[in-house]
Amino acid sequence: MIKHTTNFVVAAALCLSSSALYAQSTIKGKVVDERNTAIQGATITDIASKKQVQTDVNGLFEFPSNENTVTLQVQYIGFETKTIQANISGLTTIQLTPSSSQLNEVVVTALGISREKRSLGYAVQEVKGTELQTRPTNALSALSGKVAGLQVTTSGGNMGGSSHVLLRGINSIAGNNQPLFVIDGTPIDNTDLNSSATINGSAGKDVGNMIQDINPDDIENISVLKGPSAAALYGSRAANGVILITTKRASKGEKVDIAINTGLDFENIVRLPKRQQLYGQGYSTNFQTQNINGKDYKIVDYASDESWGPKLDGTPVLQWYNLNPEDEANYLNPTPWLYPKNDVNYFFRTGVANTNNFSIAGNSGNTNYRFSYTNKNVSGTVPNSSLDRNTLNFSGGTQLGKIKVTSNFNYIRNSSIGRPWTGASNRNIILEAFQWGGVQVDYKILENYKRADGTPIAWNRTGWQNNATDEATRFIDNPYWSAYESYMEDSRDRFYGNIGLQYDVNNWLTVGAKVHGDIYSFQSQDRIAVYSRSQSQYEESSNKLNEYNYEFSYS
Template sequence: MKFSFTLLLLLSMQLVFGQSMTYESRILDVSGIPIPGATVTELGTSNVAISDQDGRFRISSSKQNLTLRISFIGFETQDVVINDGVLKKEIKLLESTESLEEFVVTALGVERQRQSLSSAVTTIGARELSDVPQTNLINSLSGQVAGVQITNGSSGVGSSSRIIIRGENSISGNNQALIVIDGVPIINEQITSDLFNDGANIQEVDFGNGAAEINPDDIESITILKGPGSAALYGARAANGVVLITTKKGRKKQGIGVTTSSLLTFDGLLTLPDYQNEYGGGSNGQYSFQNGIGAGVNDGGISSYGPRLNQGLLIAQFDSPSVDINGNPVRAGDVISRRRPDGTFTAITPTPWIARPDNVRDFFRTGVTSQNNIAVTSGNEKGGARIAYSNLRNEGILPNTDLKRDGLALSINQALTEKFRVDLFTNFINSRSDNRPNLGYGYENVMYGFNWTGRNFDISSLRDYWQAGQVGIQHFDFNYLWLTNPYLTLFENTNSFVKNRVLGNLALTYDFTNKLSLRVRTGIDNSSDSRAFRRAFSTNRRVFGGYREDDVRLFEMNSDILLTYSDQFNSDWLYSVSAGANRLDQNINYSYTEANQLALPGIYTIENSRVPLRGSSQIFDKRINSVYAFGNFSYRSVLFIDLTLRNDWSSTLPAENNSFAYYSGGLSYVLSKGLPLPKSISNATVRFNVASVGNDTNPYQLNNTFQFNQNYGSFTRVTNGTVLNNPNLKPERLNSLEAGMAFGLWRDRIQTDIAVFQNTSINQIIGRPISTASGFSNIIENGGEVRTRGLEASVQALMFERGAFSWSLEANFTTYRSVVTELPEGVDQYVTGEASVFRGAGGSNSVFYIARKNGRIGDMYGSGFQEFEGQTIFGSNGLPIQDGRLRLLGNYNPDFFVGLTNQFRYKKLQLGFVFDWRQGGTIVSRTKALGSTSGVLKETLEGRETGVVGQGVMNVGTPENPQYVPNTTVVPASSFYNNFFDRGNEASALYDASYLKLRQLSLYYDLPQQWVNSIGFNYIKVGFVGSNLLLFTENPHFDPELNAMQGRNLTYGVEDMSYPSTRSFGFSIKTEF
């Protein structure tokens, strides 16, 4: 019996110890940040696990006593001993004092050791991108990277963003950085067109640029190659720096993993003009509505200098009760039904003349944005795969505006044999909207209308936007001369689009030996964008409405081949050399067809045109063939030398000048290895880089061709254009110098990187004005030089750590200045651009961007008043005197900008926030000018009852012998503000563009692991997130970060009736199972 019992006990113990046990833990860095992708190996076996994006891993073993080896690039390898089946819940890795272990992705997708780089490179990881997910990937970089400046449009979700790295180097060319995904460039341009080309009716629509469509949840990291030295291998398009996007891949681990993330945010108004609420619509203190075109008392005007509000007055207004000619109840604004055959109108019952302080605020709604992502990964020892679906749904703050986006991404990386590897990434994106809002100065932008809307008008009364009995024919409004009902604008005059885009790349790599490899890669970016623009009957200046269809097709293919050989000369010298070739083919195909007037209301088709159709088609083709070579040399891992050489042949330049070479050379020296340094310095590196890169131009700048124009009767007309092209153009050339230093203190608890740089751009391709007697107004030619000098610095610090609490900080600082050092011979200035009230109007209605010798890129010029010793000169009538010349208004570039990121962690709780500070720069505000002219802004209250005396001087002498004394002439407030803030006087509407923003805020909590595992998940993280929660600026009316848009470009330094910026807050949940 005892023997049997003993035998049974032994068998039971054998069964127990023979069972596999699962060990779980979480891998963190010293500040408590999860480390995804760390390798966990059971020593003495082939048993391997990989940590997930939250740092967690699971590994199974039949042993209770074993050792796990934890390793990850940039951290010291750690062996963790398990005794009696007990594994600690958290494993913290120390950052390697050998910082050379940290690798970053560089040009052409080549991984390099960070300390070996001779120019500045910054990497943003998946965590920084996902803590507060942005609908536009580029906006995730705001405040996070030294040397990088992000600016935005004002259309809300889906707006374009512009990324400038280390300032602007080209007087008239494209200064944006190149966007590259997994080593292959993509198209980041926005192709737009003037709507209904009728002078003042031209209003832009921001459909977003290419980078805005990339789903941040599919991104593993973003690397910024800041200088031409690090970007030279990408050729002409990379003269302004490169944004390298690395997508997420499948992991080399067994089994299937599923991750999900959901974000729901709510958008409210962050800014709104500071309106006055003491005086209503009208002029000279009087107003009474009759028909909105002048039959009443001042009801044809749209100023706000009418009777005082809240004084118990009863006044006829557009929404006051009335009757039609048959005695049926209608609104006063239903003027067609109120008009008698003799031209008189039925009577109106006056209503209280009271302030509507929230009439504009209440027009907007709470915007709602949802983002959902699900990704499935699988893998084995030879590779992995990832497939992900994402969707975005947005309802904008403006009624009836939206954006929808769906994406499907597939990534496969697989070793087919020991020598042959395949990497595939493809992404299908469908974006669409039923309506994108119009921008700019004019009636199609509702903010323009609100600047003319009296503070007594109840805007909600306009929701029923058709006049009684006139549905589809005549809209309902308080003024029929100048404005369009804002609800009609947003619900009937829509700008819709449907865009399908496919981008991706396929790379095949073959390792001939462990020293020699060959990679062949092809990538495409192909999109088709269909747009439709509707304009209803009775739209202001468009009585018969209109309809237009645009078709925009973009295609780009990049194919390259790269042969790489790595070896060593001896035990001290290592090297890697590569040679390759690239072909870029780019095609832009744009066409439109327009029915400028509709035959029947409400039928929006091209066929429903009452006038001959208008249309145009443009095709732009470009090809660049390239060869390149580069080498990296290392001496004892202390001294590193980089050399690159590339030559491009561009189809946009003449045959004799279409070949241009680039080169860069640099060195990096690791002081902490080569010299004895104090123990407090854990690593230190100095670097230097010199580079020279070229830049071509747009297609078809060489020879003049005839352009079709509107027919003259039955005859076809062609014109020669206004620009004289140049068959002898040369490529622009950008020469750069950079020096920098990076060092870490106290085992890298503090890490700092400092860089100084100089970029000199010569052979600028510009359009120089010439005599119109030549038949042209400008000629394309080379000339001019721009020099940009700057300083950037960044610091990362583990500020405090004790127990389960840690605080880490990142800060960056940037300042630069771009100066025009030369212009073509005989040219004293060059107008690089224009931001006019009415596109093409020019003259005093414009802000001009002018390059003058020793001036700065970004200098803005406009009209102003005559001055004496800095004081405005007023005439005898008490009104300011315009001086009829252009003056320097300011420069739109900041003096410097700073980003500050904080991360706090306590056990399972994580708090992070980002501040973004811009100091300096000037912005011209059309909201300020127009709102002051109309009288709706608060600052126009001064002098309403007593009149205004302008601050300045007046001439009591003669023009030949002036004698200036203080101005004492009193002028009625409406006359003074109408003249002083007239749109022809840009100098009166200037603001300092400085601001400080709480850019991002996130608070996350990891749910208890035991409970999470009990319901079948690996982890669940929930959080609160916010964007643009606080804004500090001297400007009371708008967000100085938002910029106007004209044509396809954001217009910097000019605010043109911008929509309110928004603060967003919401909730996030992330899971893995």
């Protein structure tokens, strides 16, 4: 490309006259924003003389000058700097345009109020939505290591387990130490729906706490307000600090933005407890001998749940899967006493989480909008575990004369099956394998976990001869039986958001009102199957919440 530049030289005649005398004049003006609302405190600078004045409460200023026309520079935090030519005739109105670059120095504090970061009297730290690229099921887990003094403890991985957040340590021994979560000005409930046994770590299934409903794809930034001073406007519930989440909005300008994002996460068990591989199930290092149908067989101490038994040296023995008459190929057919080719690692699989997001945002005249839909499908690391989540988000606003209407609505639908067992339960795979499990058990053979009549096939039983359906399992269930027969299903519908009105009474007073709501309904169906080691049972539970907050403001 060839660039051609033409230079013009203009000659002007300078006339001097000692008889000319100019009186001092006053240049008057008003500074407003894009809504024609007066801006107080804007700085007006005369480029030539470097003199400065500031606008008053009505956005007005007066600038004395000896010239009929001057060049003025107008500056105000959060807006683009503007340079204009002003003269002494009439009132000059200067409209400023918001600046996205300068807004980086402005943070959102309580009740959605924006403040200059350096003017705050308390600690605040921000995390941008772009830093949550891992798009976890629980968005709060992505904050780990990103905020000073913030400790995040999570469980359950992509299956949406509990997440506990501490700001600057524990303030109460027996009370709640969780910070308050606020999304676009709406306080969000973060109840832990687990049973007391699960919370204390003794037993149960981890269904998670309510903050996991936040969709990472809709987050613009997260501000962490530390300490009671930062959260004074939210009352005593914010004594442990506040985590403010701001969702995405349409960008400035007459345009439409369409975005499609997809992601695929893989989850694997990083490590498991180490265990010895030399001795198998039993309490004695010697096998017992049993005559069955006129033939002597070496048999295992089937009624034990620990591995202090005979050395795994390949001795042919009748193992648990050699005692089922239904299995003609293996029945009474001794197999080598060895450490298995498929140990407990075989039970776990690679978890896969697929996330797809579609969003459209735009501005048209005085109206802006953004709509987003996200679908997340998760297959857990444990068999028969999955989670499906659908999220809808809408935010928008419009200016109708002196009235401005804003809204933000979110709907989340969760459904899952096979939440992982926790604590000291005989259906917790870690205890099944490492505390109460036989070292020699082959988990690939365990996959065939029940007979044709629906009764379980157990690796531990009261004795070699005991095939009774309701007495066969001695200590713990087959982990595949736990996964496919004694599982939990749960679902949750949640709606939260706000709608607000602002009215410009005059050029110095604006009043506003906003209603915030958080509503959800949680249902679960839990079961322990008939023929399980524990007492069989079926349980349904339901939790519902309706919380509304009302806000009135003026400025």
